[in-house]
Amino acid sequence: MKVLSISVAAYNVEKTLEKTLSSFDDPRIYDDLEVLIVDDGSKDNTGEIAKKYVRKAPNTFKYIPKKNGGHGSTINKGIELATGKYFKVVDGDDWVDTENLVSFIQKLKKQDSDLVLTNHTEVYPDHSRNINLIKNVESQKEYTWKDNIDIKRVVLHTLTVKTKLLRDNDVHITENCFYVDVEFVVWAAYVSHTITYFDLYLYMYSLGEANQSVAKKNMLKNVKMQEKVSYQLVKMYDHFVKEKNMLPNQEETIFNTFKRSIGSTMRTYLLMPTGTAKDKIKGFDNNIKNISLISYQRLNDDKFIRLIRRGNYSMIPLAKVMYRIWVIKYGY
The missing domain is CATH 1.20.58 (Methane Monooxygenase Hydroxylase; Chain G, domain 1)
Incomplete structure (x- = not known):
């Protein structure tokens, strides 16, 4: 079993997908990482870029073409096909800090918490900003919801969750719709019992581009x-x-x-x-x-x-x- 499955939501992301996939491309984690590139009916060269990485490391990168169904459908397909103990979603115009990903996976090997939270970085065209939504929580210590912890909120970029937990609770996200990442993280928080936080800035969240759904x-x-x-x-x-x-x-x-x-x-x-x-x-x-x-x-x-x-x-x-x-x- 892989340690971590990352589901990449990919729709017409030929301009950014290379940066996304290259951030996972490190031989040190090939054996522990599964990258599911879920192509949501792209009309550009998204598929060709994805296949290049499949050829390079076929046991790590998987290309999954499907009919267009929206962001939620890519998450649902990722949950269905993931073989990793843990599951994470990364959008096809975002990426991760590779060194922190290597560290993250090594830490995950020793974990059994339902929910694993990290920090993220907002990346704008002319600056970046580190975001930490966790307070009163010691890094690498397991907590439960009964403990005195202060998690301001959960966002897609901070979240990694046990794959089995999602399947056992039949988590299904609304399809053919934007902005459904909130559904996913709310479900993950609801079905979880134990939580561990790693003080790592793992997810690099791209903002400030005119074509984004959040513009x-x-x-x-x-x-x-x-x-x-x-x-x-x-x-x-x-x-x-x-x-x-x-x-x-x-x-x-x-x-x-x-x-x-x-x-x-x-x-x-x-x-x-x-x-x-x-x-x-x-x-x-x-x-x-x-x-x-x-x-x-x-x-x-x-x-x-x-x-x-x-x-x-x-x-x-x-x-x-x-x-x-x-x-x-x-x-x-």
Whole structure:
């Protein structure tokens, strides 16, 4: 059995895939690493680039062509085919720090935690920024959700999870949709019991490119997909609460992850004209309430969402101004 399976979501990524795959290409980890290059119906040279690495190290790199089904479908296919003890997702326009990957795999050999968390680096065209979302957690020590740990939230870039855990719980991610990575990480946090953190900056997350799904113009274009994922997360959170088996720290981490996605959808609406933004946010929020009163009430604990809802959504013009200033200053 391989130690780690990495599922690479690859759709028309001929410009970036070489950098992605080369970051896994180290003979020191060939025996322990499986790289599943899931080609989601690409129309460019994505497949040819992938096959080059398969020819070079066929026991490590696997090329998996499939019909287009969206990011979630590549994750689902990766879960289905992975042979590694642990499973990680890397997008085809991102990469990893190779030396830290070598170190990471050596550490994984000694691990049996359900969830393994690392740090990540946001890489912009003109600068980079190290991100650490973990507090009060000692590196390489195993914890449970019962312990006094502070995991601000879980994101795709920080997460590695036992493959068997995903299969045993029939984890399936929404297909034909962007922004579904939040579903995957929320599921992973929910089905896990033990957690280990490695203080490694492993994942290199590329940001600031105009063609990315997280670019503002694309988020506006794809806002219906954000809505779809948001409603799915509302249903998931409602189900998890009703199951009554989440521990307080686990619930807080899942909520912090879940609320960020809901808030992101609302912020996309703020990019619209004021009247349209107000109507869209009110409709979206009312749908959340209709789907799950539990989720709706819990979301009121978020400062931004509480501000949006205040005075029958009368604060939306102010929120638009504040968000515009934020985007100009920070770019996201």
